Amino acid sequence: MIHKLTHKIQLLGLVGLSVIVISSCEREVSDEAVLATFPNTAEVYTDNPVGLTDEFFISIDPLEGANPEAFNTDDSEAYLGTSSIIINVPAPNNPDGNFVGGIFRDRGDGRDLTGYDALTFWAKGSVNGTLSNVGFGNDFIEDKFPAARQGVQLTTDWRKYVVPIPDPSKLVQERGLFFFTAGGFDIIDNEPNGNEVAWTFWLDEIRFEKLGTLGQERPNIFNAQDISLETFNGATIQTTGISYTVNSSNGQDITVQPSTNYFTFESSNPSVATISDSGEISVLTDGESRITAKIGNLDARGSLSLNSVGDFVSAPNPTLPEEDVLSIYSDFYSIYPGLNVGAFNNDGIEIEAQTFNGNELIEYQNLNFVGIGWNGVIDASTFTHIHLDVQRISPESTFTVEILDYGPDEIDNGFNDGSAGGFNATSQLITDEWVGLDIPLNAFTQSTGGGGSGNPNVDNLGNIILVSNSGTFLIDNIYFYTE
Amino acid sequence: MIISISIQNNDKIKPMKKIIYVSAFSLFMICFISCDLDETQEVVTKNNLVWADEFDQDGAPNPENWSFDIGDGTEQGIPGWGNNELQYYTGRPENAKVENGVLVITARQETFQGNNYTSARLTTRGLFEKEYGRFEARIKVPFGQGYWPAFWLLGVPRTINVDGEEVLEEWPAVGEIDIMEYLGDEPTTVFGTLHGPGFSGAESISKDFNLENDRFDSNFHVFGIEWSPNRVNYYVDDVLYHSLTPEDVDEETDGEGEWVFNNRPFYIILNVAIGGNLPGNPTSETIFPQSMVVDYVRVYE
Numbered sequence: 001m002i003h004k005l006t007h008k009i010q011l012l013g014l015v016g017l018s019v020i021v022i023s024s025c026e027r028e029v030s031d032e033a034v035l036a037t038f039p040n041t042a043e044v045y046t047d048n049p050v051g052l053t054d055e056f057f058i059s060i061d062p063l064e065g066a067n068p069e070a071f072n073t074d075d076s077e078a079y080l081g082t083s084s085i086i087i088n089v090p091a092p093n094n095p096d097g098n099f100v101g102g103i104f105r106d107r108g109d110g111r112d113l114t115g116y117d118a119l120t121f122w123a124k125g126s127v128n129g130t131l132s133n134v135g136f137g138n139d140f141i142e143d144k145f146p147a148a149r150q151g152v153q154l155t156t157d158w159r160k161y162v163v164p165i166p167d168p169s170k171l172v173q174e175r176g177l178f179f180f181t182a183g184g185f186d187i188i189d190n191e192p193n194g195n196e197v198a199w200t201f202w203l204d205e206i207r208f209e210k211l212g213t214l215g216q217e218r219p220n221i222f223n224a225q226d227i228s229l230e231t232f233n234g235a236t237i238q239t240t241g242i243s244y245t246v247n248s249s250n251g252q253d254i255t256v257q258p259s260t261n262y263f264t265f266e267s268s269n270p271s272v273a274t275i276s277d278s279g280e281i282s283v284l285t286d287g288e289s290r291i292t293a294k295i296g297n298l299d300a301r302g303s304l305s306l307n308s309v310g311d312f313v314s315a316p317n318p319t320l321p322e323e324d325v326l327s328i329y330s331d332f333y334s335i336y337p338g339l340n341v342g343a344f345n346n347d348g349i350e351i352e353a354q355t356f357n358g359n360e361l362i363e364y365q366n367l368n369f370v371g372i373g374w375n376g377v378i379d380a381s382t383f384t385h386i387h388l389d390v391q392r393i394s395p396e397s398t399f400t401v402e403i404l405d406y407g408p409d410e411i412d413n414g415f416n417d418g419s420a421g422g423f424n425a426t427s428q429l430i431t432d433e434w435v436g437l438d439i440p441l442n443a444f445t446q447s448t449g450g451g452g453s454g455n456p457n458v459d460n461l462g463n464i465i466l467v468s469n470s471g472t473f474l475i476d477n478i479y480f481y482t483e
Numbered sequence: 484m485i486i487s488i489s490i491q492n493n494d495k496i497k498p499m500k501k502i503i504y505v506s507a508f509s510l511f512m513i514c515f516i517s518c519d520l521d522e523t524q525e526v527v528t529k530n531n532l533v534w535a536d537e538f539d540q541d542g543a544p545n546p547e548n549w550s551f552d553i554g555d556g557t558e559q560g561i562p563g564w565g566n567n568e569l570q571y572y573t574g575r576p577e578n579a580k581v582e583n584g585v586l587v588i589t590a591r592q593e594t595f596q597g598n599n600y601t602s603a604r605l606t607t608r609g610l611f612e613k614e615y616g617r618f619e620a621r622i623k624v625p626f627g628q629g630y631w632p633a634f635w636l637l638g639v640p641r642t643i644n645v646d647g648e649e650v651l652e653e654w655p656a657v658g659e660i661d662i663m664e665y666l667g668d669e670p671t672t673v674f675g676t677l678h679g680p681g682f683s684g685a686e687s688i689s690k691d692f693n694l695e696n697d698r699f700d701s702n703f704h705v706f707g708i709e710w711s712p713n714r715v716n717y718y719v720d721d722v723l724y725h726s727l728t729p730e731d732v733d734e735e736t737d738g739e740g741e742w743v744f745n746n747r748p749f750y751i752i753l754n755v756a757i758g759g760n761l762p763g764n765p766t767s768e769t770i771f772p773q774s775m776v777v778d779y780v781r782v783y784e
Binding site for chain 2: 211212213215251
C-alpha cells in the first residue's frame with residue numbers, strides 16, 4: 001500500500017495544478033456567461049471506434065514495459081454486430097513488452113458524461129484471465145478523474161461488465177473514455193513471478209450508460225476504517241485506502257479505485273491539521289483533528305483521528321556510503337525494488353507512512369507481526385549486519401526481528417529449503433526515542449512464529465518480519481551492510 | 484390465539500420451484516390481460532380513503548393501529564418463525580419507531596435473548612381488520628443478502644368445528660396476501676403472492692416485478708393490492724403486474740386450491756426478517772443496521 005503511495009503523490013502533483021486552474025476559472029465566470037457544453041456521445045466502440053483519436057489505442061509507454069503491438073480489431077468475433085477489439089496479452093518474456101495497457105481518448109475536447117452512471121462493456125477471454133485495471137478518466141494529459149475496477153476476471157463467454165462512475169457531475173469534459181491493463185494468465189499461482197502465459201481477450205460494445213440500477217454508493221477512505229494515529233508537528237500523511245463501492249442490480253458490490261479528485265476532504269480542526277485537495281494531511285501544531293471526506297453529498301466511510309503530541313525528531317541520518325549498503329527502506333539511499341511494508345500482517349494492524357521534513361518513516365500500530373517484502377529474494381551473504389532504526393511508542397511492548405530465507409527455489413513455501421530465525425531486541429529499545437539496531441546476520445538464532453528453527457541462510461532472503469505484542473513502533477532506515 | 488399465530492408464521496417458505504411457477508404463470512397472465520382487461524382498465528379504482536397511518540407523530544407506532552409480535556417464534560412453537568429466520572422481534576424503539584414522518588423498522592446485528600439479530604414486526608391484528616379494498620404502502624427497503632422485508636395481509640381465523648371441538652382455523656386456511664416481499668440481494672425485484680389451502684408455502688402463487696432503471700432500496704415505491712370479491716390485483720407504483728382470480732388458483736393447482744379471499748377480513752403486517760430459508764443468511768458483506776422505511780399505509784374502498 002505504501003509502495004503505491006509514492007506513485008500516487010506523483011500523479012497528484014499534476015492534479016493539484018488542474019484544480020487550481022479550475023478554481024481560478026470559476027472566479028472569472030460572470031452571471032451572463034454560458035458554460036460551454038460538450039457532446040454527450042455515449043458510444044466508445046461498437047463495430048468501430050466512435051469519436052476517438054486517429055491512433056484509436058494509445059498504449060502506456062513501452063519504456064514501462066507495455067506492449068503496443070497487443071491491440072487490434074477482429075472481424076471474426078463480436079458480441080454484437082460484426083467486429084470486436086482483440087487483445088493478445090503477451091507472456092512475461094515477450095521482447096515487445098510483458099503487459100498490455102492503454103487508453104481510448106476522445107478526438108475532440110472531451111465529452112459531457114454527467115448524464116451517465118456507468119461505463120459498460122462486453123468481454124470474453126480465451127481463458128478466464130484477469131484485467132488488472134479497467135475504467136475511464138485517464139487521458140494521459142491531465143488524468144483528472146480516473147476511476148477503475150481492479151482484478152476483473154473474465155470468462156470464456158461474452159459477459160457484460162459495469163464500471164460505476166463515482167460522481168458523474170464531475171465529468172463535464174472527459175477525454176479519457178476507456179482504460180485497461182492486463183498481464184499474462186497465471187495458471188500456477190497468483191504471484192506475478194514470470195510463470196504466466198499469453199492469453200487473448202475480446203472487448204465489444206463499450207459505452208457509457210444511465211443504468212439507474214446502481215445504488216448504495218459508498219465512498220471509502222482509510223479502507224472504511226476509523227483510524228486513530230498519534231503523530232507529530234510537521235508530519236505529512238497521505239490519505240490511503242481510497243475506494244468507491246456500489247451495489248449492482250444483481251445484488252453484488254462493485255468497487256472502483258477513484259482519483260482523489262472525486263473527493264472533498266475536511267479537517268475538523270484546521271489549526272491542528274490541514275488536508276489538501278489530493279488528500280495530503282499536514283500536521284501543524286499540538287492537538288487533535290479528525291479527517292473525513294465526501295464524494296458529492298455522500299460521506300465517505302472511514303476517518304483518521306490524529307493527535308499531534310509535539311515536535312518530532314527524525315531518526316539519525318545514516319552515515320555509511322551508499323555503495324556499502326543494500327537499502328530496503330530509507331530516504332538516504334536508493335532502495336531495493338519492490339518495497340512492500342505490509343507484505344503480510346496480522347488483522348487489525350495499522351500501517352501509515354508519515355513524512356517529517358521530507359523524511360518518511362513507517363508507523364506500525366497494533367503490531368503482532370508484519371512482513372516487509374521486496375521483489376524476489378535478496379542475497380545478503382556478502383553482508384554481516386542488518387540495521388534498522390526503531391522508536392517504541394507503546395511502553396513495555398516487546399520487539400523481535402525475524403528474517404525469512406525462501407531457499408534456492410526463491411518461493412515462500414515452508415522450511416524444506418527455506419529457513420528463518422529471530423532476534424529479540426526488546427531490551428535495547430527505549431520508549432519515545434530512536435534506537436539504531438545493528439543486528440549481526442548470524443544472531444538470528446531464535447525460532448520464529450512462522451515455524452523457522454533459527455540460524456537461517458541469508459542468500460535467498462524474502463522477508464524481514466517484525467513481531468510484537470500489539471505494540472506501536474516507528475521504523476526507518478532498514479539496510480544490510482558489512483561492518 | 485396461539486394456534487393462529489403459529490400458523491400465520493409458517494408461511495413464506497418459497498421454493499426454488501417458484502421461478503418455474505412464475506414463468507408458467509406469466510404466460511397465463513399475458514393471455515389473461517389481453518382477453519379480459521380492456522383499454523379503460525386502471526391500476527386502481529378504489530379511491531375512498533377509509534383507514535391510514537401517515538406516521539406523522541414521532542415516537543412509538545400508534546398503539547391504536549399497531550401491536551408488536553415479540554420473540555423468535557419459540558414461544559409460538561415455531562423457532563425461526565417457521566423459516567429458520569434469525570431475528571428476535573422486539574417492541575423497542577431501537578427496532579421500530581416513528582420519526583420525521585416515517586415508520587422506521589430497523590434490523591440490527593446484536594446478541595439479544597440468544598439471537599444474533601433483532602428487528603420488529605408490526606401488525607393491525609385486532610385493531611384494524613378489513614375485507615376487500617385497496618391496501619397500499621409507500622416503502623423504501625434495505626439491501627444485502629439476508630434482508631427480507633415484507634408488507635402483507637393475513638386472514639382473521641374463524642372458529643370452526645372439528646370432531647365436535649371448537650377450534651380456530653389454521654394457516655393456510657385463513658389465507659395470506661403478500662403485497663410486497665423483497666430479498667436484499669435482488670435490489671430491483673419484489674414479488675406479490677397468494678397463499679391458501681392447496682397453494683401455500685412452496686406451492687404459493689407468486690409473481691416477480693422488476694424495476695428496469697431503478698432500485699427498491701434507492702427510492703420509495705408504492706406497493707398495493709386492489710382486492711375485490713374473486714379478484715386480487717397487484718401493483719407497484721402505477722404498474723398493474725399481477726391479477727389473480729379463483730380461476731387462476733384452479734388452473735395453478737389443478738382444481739385443488741381453494742379461494743379463501745371472499746367473506747373474510749384480513750389484517751396488515753409490516754416486518755423485516757433476517758436470514759432463513761428464502762433469503763439465505765446474511766454474509767460478512769451485509770451491512771447492519773439497516774431499515775425498512777414506511778412513509779404511509781393507506782386503505783381505500
